[in-house]
Amino acid sequence: MSLKLNKRVEKIRPYIPGKPEEVLKRELGINRIIKLASNENPLGTSPKAIEALKKEITKSYFYPDDTYFSLKNKLSKHYNVPADWIILGSGSVELIKMAASLVLDEGKYAIVSKNSFLMYKKVVQEFAGDEYIIWVDTTDNYEYDLKGFEKALLNSGKNISILFIANPNNPTGSYIPAKQVYNFIKNTPNDVLIILDEAYVEYADAEDYESGLQWIKEFPNLFLIRTLSKAYGLAGLRVGVGIAQKELIDILMKVRLPFNVSRLAAIAAEAAIDDKDFLELSFKTNKKGKEFLYKELTNIGFKVFPSQTNFLMFIPSVDPKELIKRLEKEGIILRPLDPFEIPEAIRITIGTMEQNKIFIETLKKILKEFKNV
Ligand SMILES: Cc1ncc(COP(=O)(O)O)c(C=O)c1O
Numbered sequence: 001m002s003l004k005l006n007k008r009v010e011k012i013r014p015y016i017p018g019k020p021e022e023v024l025k026r027e028l029g030i031n032r033i034i035k036l037a038s039n040e041n042p043l044g045t046s047p048k049a050i051e052a053l054k055k056e057i058t059k060s061y062f063y064p065d066d067t068y069f070s071l072k073n074k075l076s077k078h079y080n081v082p083a084d085w086i087i088l089g090s091g092s093v094e095l096i097k098m099a100a101s102l103v104l105d106e107g108k109y110a111i112v113s114k115n116s117f118l119m120y121k122k123v124v125q126e127f128a129g130d131e132y133i134i135w136v137d138t139t140d141n142y143e144y145d146l147k148g149f150e151k152a153l154l155n156s157g158k159n160i161s162i163l164f165i166a167n168p169n170n171p172t173g174s175y176i177p178a179k180q181v182y183n184f185i186k187n188t189p190n191d192v193l194i195i196l197d198e199a200y201v202e203y204a205d206a207e208d209y210e211s212g213l214q215w216i217k218e219f220p221n222l223f224l225i226r227t228l229s230k231a232y233g234l235a236g237l238r239v240g241v242g243i244a245q246k247e248l249i250d251i252l253m254k255v256r257l258p259f260n261v262s263r264l265a266a267i268a269a270e271a272a273i274d275d276k277d278f279l280e281l282s283f284k285t286n287k288k289g290k291e292f293l294y295k296e297l298t299n300i301g302f303k304v305f306p307s308q309t310n311f312l313m314f315i316p317s318v319d320p321k322e323l324i325k326r327l328e329k330e331g332i333i334l335r336p337l338d339p340f341e342i343p344e345a346i347r348i349t350i351g352t353m354e355q356n357k358i359f360i361e362t363l364k365k366i367l368k369e370f371k372n373v
Contacts, residue, residue: 041233052271092240111163173307178210200309202231237265
């Protein structure tokens, strides 16, 4: 390649998402695919969003209102923050990238937890370079270790400009209690940008879990990130919501591309936020399904990790790669966790009860075959 590539780009590997349903359909030539690999909403898209989309589709030739006045007003009421404390992204991944682009540069470091959302590493690689990542190990149970973050802040002697916290975390499903997160943020120097990624907040119900939304007023360096891809069922449309004090939002607006959320996505998001019934049903379906899968997988003898999200991480008693391969042959897609450096584990998105049951039956059948080998 003769292009004069930026040297940071060479080290970046393309992100590998969960296997798309269409790909497996093509590979196997079968129609019934159960994809439980990307933490999408198994109930589909909010009916209110679908109605809104149908009405808006003929206006697709128009650019969106680039101020996103209507959607931001809706979100402002929903989150109880001023509209100018909100920025929208084409999915929350775009917001993560925008935030990283503000502060990272060669010579400026980022603190990133091991076994967490892969996008954090990727954006640091892009805007500073691989060598500017300070990795913090997770605990023995693969949980975030904020003490490790504190140590990195205090003792590394490096120019740290950003850190990332996923709460709850992907792919582990674990969470950090509110008090710990609050104290950590309070003790973080205010020239370090804190990304608090709450992609799964709508599923979290632990008593000591709290969203960081209430702390935005107190911390000008806190950037809270939400998504409509999970509980609101809009993953295919790409809508992320970033919340911070106005001063930080104004700086983020400098790097935002115009019309970054499509007209249809913005209309659907507005309707989805209003669809309280869908949100409640999504939560309840997830909770029931999670309890069912947790129990069944534990009974089978797998190690299953408690989860505050719409997925479960488990360590099977057989080779995870082989298990995933055999499940795919039966049309069931799960997520291998070697990219997250937990090759011994697998992640499963909680499906509808029907999907969960089919998965468990298929799994039991496959395990018998393992034993017969
Ligand atoms: C922790 C976390 N943050 C952000 C995202 C990105 O979601 P989206 O870009 O669809 O909003 C995901 C997606 O899986 C995630 O797990």
